[in-house]
Amino acid sequence: MYFLYYFYIFYSDLDECATKQHNCQFICVNTIGGFTCKCPPGFTQHHTACIDNNECASDVNLCGAKGMCQNTPGSYACDCQRGFTLDQSGMTCEDVDECDGSHRCQHGCQNIVGGYRCSCPQGYLQHYQWNQCVDENECMSSQICGGATCHNTLGSFKCICPTGFQFEHFGGSCHDINECGSSQAPCSYGCSNTEGGYVCGCPPGYFRVGQGHCVTGAGLSRAQDIAISGEIDDNSLSPEACYDCKINGYPKRGRKRRSANDTATEDESLVNLASWDLEKPAILSFNISHINTRDRILELTPALTTLQHHNRYVIDSGNKDGIFRLNQKDGISYLHLTKKKPVPGVYDLEISSFPLYKEKELIQLEDKHDRDYLTGELGDILKMKIKILLH
Numbered sequence: 001m002y003f004l005y006y007f008y009i010f011y012s013d014l015d016e017c018a019t020k021q022h023n024c025q026f027i028c029v030n031t032i033g034g035f036t037c038k039c040p041p042g043f044t045q046h047h048t049a050c051i052d053n054n055e056c057a058s059d060v061n062l063c064g065a066k067g068m069c070q071n072t073p074g075s076y077a078c079d080c081q082r083g084f085t086l087d088q089s090g091m092t093c094e095d096v097d098e099c100d101g102s103h104r105c106q107h108g109c110q111n112i113v114g115g116y117r118c119s120c121p122q123g124y125l126q127h128y129q130w131n132q133c134v135d136e137n138e139c140m141s142s143q144i145c146g147g148a149t150c151h152n153t154l155g156s157f158k159c160i161c162p163t164g165f166q167f168e169h170f171g172g173s174c175h176d177i178n179e180c181g182s183s184q185a186p187c188s189y190g191c192s193n194t195e196g197g198y199v200c201g202c203p204p205g206y207f208r209v210g211q212g213h214c215v216t217g218a219g220l221s222r223a224q225d226i227a228i229s230g231e232i233d234d235n236s237l238s239p240e241a242c243y244d245c246k247i248n249g250y251p252k253r254g255r256k257r258r259s260a261n262d263t264a265t266e267d268e269s270l271v272n273l274a275s276w277d278l279e280k281p282a283i284l285s286f287n288i289s290h291i292n293t294r295d296r297i298l299e300l301t302p303a304l305t306t307l308q309h310h311n312r313y314v315i316d317s318g319n320k321d322g323i324f325r326l327n328q329k330d331g332i333s334y335l336h337l338t339k340k341k342p343v344p345g346v347y348d349l350e351i352s353s354f355p356l357y358k359e360k361e362l363i364q365l366e367d368k369h370d371r372d373y374l375t376g377e378l379g380d381i382l383k384m385k386i387k388i389l390l391h
Contacts, residue, residue: 042074123155
C-alpha cells in the first residue's frame with residue numbers, strides 16, 4: 001500500500017526547470033518536489049542570484065608584471081603594456097622584438113625590454129624625441145682640442161691650428177710644422193724653419209727682399225756701398241734672417257730671429273739669409289760716365305719654388321722718361337739703363353712683382369696643397385723702392 005503511494009508521488013513530480021517555474025538567474029536543476037539554482041564558473045551563488053567574481057581584485061599579479069587585468073562577466077582578460085604582447089596562453093605578456101618588424105631606425109636597431117633603441121654611427125647621437133640620429137657637437141667640450149680651435153663637422157670635428165702649425169692628437173696641442181723638411185721643398189736656394197713659418201734663403205751675393213724674392217746688383221754686394229747717401233741706417237741690410245718677419249704673408253709675433261748661418265736644407269756657405277728692409281728705399285749712386293746699358297743695376301729672382309718661371313717684375317712708377325728697363329732671362333730679371341741718354345738727378349723707382357699663374361693653374365695648386373700652405377708658396381706681392389742717384 002505504501003509502495004503504491006510513493007510510486008504515485010514520484011511520477012507526479014513537477015519539473016519546475018522545464019516548465020520555467022523557477023527564479024534561477026543562470027542554471028536550474030530539478031529535484032524531487034523542487035529545484036536548485038547553480039551558477040557557471042566565475043560566479044558565486046547567492047540564493048537564486050549569481051554574483052560575478054572579480055578575479056583581477058583577488059590576484060593583482062594575475063596577468064604578470066607587464067600585463068593589465070580587465071575583469072569580464074565570469075572571467076577576465078589580460079591586456080599588455082606597449083612593447084609587449086600576449087603569449088600563446090593568453091595569460092602572460094612577453095617582450096616584442098621591434099627590430100624584427102617595422103621600426104624607424106636609419107643606422108641599425110637594438111631591441112630592449114618593452115621597446116627598441118636606434119643605433120647611431122660614430123659622431124651622432126639619438127634624438128631624445130624623434131628617435132633619429134643627429135650630429136653630436138663635439139666642440140661643446142672645451143678640452144677636446146686643447147689649445148687649438150675646434151670646428152664641428154657632420155659626424156666628427158676638426159682641430160684647427162694657426163698657419164704653420166699642425167694639431168697632434170697625442171699631445172692635444174698645436175706644433176710647429178717644419179716646412180723646410182717637407183717633400184714640397186718650398187725654397188729654391190735654402191730654407192730656414194721658423195715658429196709658424198719659414199724663411200727662404202738666397203744665393204751668395206743676394207739679399208732677401210720681402211717674402212720669396214732675392215735681389216742683388218751694382219752697389220748691393222757690400223753694405224757700405226748703400227750707405228753712400230748717409231740716409232740708410234744699419235738695419236737696411238740686416239744680417240738677421242728674420243728682420244722683417246713676414247712669413248707666409250702674415251707677421252709672426254714673438255718669432256725668434258735667426259742668424260744668417262741658421263739654415264735647414266742648404267750648406268751654410270751657399271745660402272744668404274740677410275734681409276733688406278722694405279720700409280726704406282735703397283739708395284744707389286752711380287757716375288753717369290761709368291755706367292752703360294749693359295751694366296746690371298739690379299738683379300731680381302724668386303726664392304720660392306712655385307714662383308720660378310712663374311713670376312714677373314715690373315717698374316710701377318718713377319720711369320716716365322723711359323730711362324730704365326727690366327728684362328728677364330732664365331728666370332732672372334735685370335734692371336738696365338735704356339739707350340736714352342740719362343741726365344743727372346734723383347730717380348725714385350718702385351718695382352713690384354706678380355705671379356703668372358692662370359686661374360686654372362691656381363686651382364690645381366690649391367688641390368695639391370691646402371690653402372694656407374699655398375698662401376706661403378706664392379709669397380707676398382713685392383713692393384720695393386729704389387732711389388737711384390745719377391751724377
